[in-house]
Amino acid sequence: MKLGEIQVLKIEKKVEFGVYLSDGTERVLLPKKQVPENAKIGDEIKVFVYKDSKDRLICTTNTPKLTFGQMGVLSVSQVNKVGAFLDWGLEKDLFLPFKEMTKQPSEGDEILVRVYIDKSQRLCASMKGLYEMLSTKPPYQVGDEVEARIYEFGHDFGTFVAIEDKYSAMIPKHEDTSKYRVGDVLMVRITGIKEDGKCDVTIRDKAYIQMEDDAEALLDLIDSYAGVLPFSEKASPEVIKRETGLSKAAFKRAIGRLYKERKISLVDGKIRKL
Structure with missing residues (x-):
């Protein structure tokens, strides 16, 4: 059973509250409201496997916005004393722990995150480790104006941004970004493309x-x-x-x-x- 991934499983048993699906070794519940009409034992169903509020394996026929190992933009639906919760298209929001934040977001912010499995085998979001996941094959040229989302303030280095939420870039440290927040989308101009494919950008006009x-x-x-x-x-x-x-x-x-x-x-x- 692959936690956090979309997979095809077979109906093994019907119960009053849904059906149990199996991969041949383990089985997982698909709630009744998710079961296709006229489904029968032996049928194969494409589902996403995650955990419910009691940390029990469960699956859904709904497709989340991100799966395990993927990176993308999610909206913050709630922030409380334990962390933040992100809307990823399922009934249960995705948890973002405080220790995985580069800056604390606010409700309604749209932030770039990745999905990982923590030590307790729960699916969680992280704002860290994005630098290595961004593409270094930008389809741009010096002088192009593009949109870029701030994902981390790099202090001595500059401000790290993701062009079109995909490509690695940085605003130099001498440009003042103090009025911006993580998640803000800026119009930037590409001033250079390094040999490794990472871009230098500026928020200043020509x-x-x-x-x-x-x-x-x-x-x-x-x-x-x-x-x-x-x-x-x-x-x-x-x-x-x-x-x-x-x-x-x-x-x-x-x-x-x-x-x-x-x-x-x-x-x-x-x-x-x-």
Whole structure:
């Protein structure tokens, strides 16, 4: 009997509350409401085998959204003190333990997970281990704009995303993703494809488009400093990132734009609004 998989089993016995199906060695109950009309002993039925709320093997003719070993997007139906429960198309939701979360989701979130069997032989979901399961054969080119779902914040590395929920990609760490949550779907642009097939992507527009927004945001920042920014483009990348949220290159482009438009002056290592 293959837990968490779709398989063909044979009707071995009929009872008042359903039928027992067998693989020749073990048997499992198919509840009465799931039994096909006119089914008889010896008939073969395609079913999915899982466990009920009392951890007993049971099967269904319904097809879950994910089976054992598969990865995909499921909706969070409930979060409580023991973990989260995900809608996977069956009467009993799929359990996501706290220890298998990269970030705690909220009810209604749509998150990328995989299905595994825990030490107690129960089917569960995990938000971990997705990096190795994502495809590294992207059908894209540099410059393509695609949708990508955040599945983990990688701290020192960047933000891990799955393009179209299938392909491995990462937003670099210097881009600010703090306003987003695991499960959010972003429009990103592919900036590079590594030899191993993993993609580098950006949430920023092309430089000449993004520069206008950055320049406006920088003027607002200068206003918050009473019209004088106490550092210039010569500051360290870490200072610029911390104070403006921009990479040093983006900061220099925005400063150049404002200087050409005579909206700022650059004097004594400070940027002053005109």
